[in-house]
């Protein structure tokens with residue numbers, strides 16, 4: 001792997017390699033919180049054109065635990081606000097000598113553009129591009145599912161036969177898209193639940209079941225995993241969104257719905273959460289919730305991605 005741009009083109013073998021390498025990283029971190037020398041002398045740039053808490057901090061922690069030098073770049077306060085283009089920004093990073101660039105950008109396709117442009121030689125990791133993909137979020141979600149559902153014996157395993165119901169603002173969600181392709185590659189069965197206005201164009205061509213009623217989806221699918229999505233009001237036209245009370249009643253994962261889950265089922269959310277809208281505090285803070293585990297696992301998964309892309313151990317493809 002030279003870049004990590006999406007999960008749609010990630011093979012099952014490569015996904016398992018990343019997840020198993022993340023297990024190694026987690027084990028090392030648990031044994032001794034010391035830095036690994038793997039990326040000593042390498043420079044990693046966090047290039048964020050959109051806000052982030054979890055992804056940016058997690059990539060920074062992952063790179064530092066592998067002994068890389070980290071440069072944080074935020075569009076706010078940079079020459080981007082003076083109109084500097086992605087090309088000129090990228091060439092500036094090339095001149096500085098970046099080995100890896102982690103990019104979050106509001107435009108779908110920005111990470112691929114950077115990787116294929118020839119502007120930089122660095123490995124590119126997509127940290128979320130518009131409504132397209134967020135591959136490391138999907139990988140950390142799959143890692144969390146594997147650990148919760150398979151326990152200590154998760155290494156080498158996919159998610160064959162696991163039922164995952166993804167609920168909410170599918171239309172604007174790069175997390176939903178990346179999860180969908182990765183989960184299918186790993187053998188899971190995926191169902192989507194949303195009001196018609198929050199389903200994306202072309203969704204009926206995707207290999208998923210589609211529901212409008214959350215209660216029906218929970219009854220029919222008996223899910224192992226419930227994944228709630230944030231309502232992305234910043235990306236939507238007001239006409240697409242039912243009012244908040246109606247949304248919470250019909251599509252919110254509340255305490256009553258939590259009680260209907262099977263014993264082994266887990267509740268996920270990528271964050272940031274709108275408590276009381278797409279998820280109740282009772283569900284978000286329950287023992288079934290993996291919200292904080294997802295954040296913690298994100299560091300191990302991102303260490304694995306940085307190691308596999310930048311260490312020079314495996315650069316074909």
Ligand code: CP
Pocket residue numbers: 051052053054055056128137270271272
């Ligand atoms: N899950 C996620 O991408 O969160 P941030 O926007 O805080 O990075």
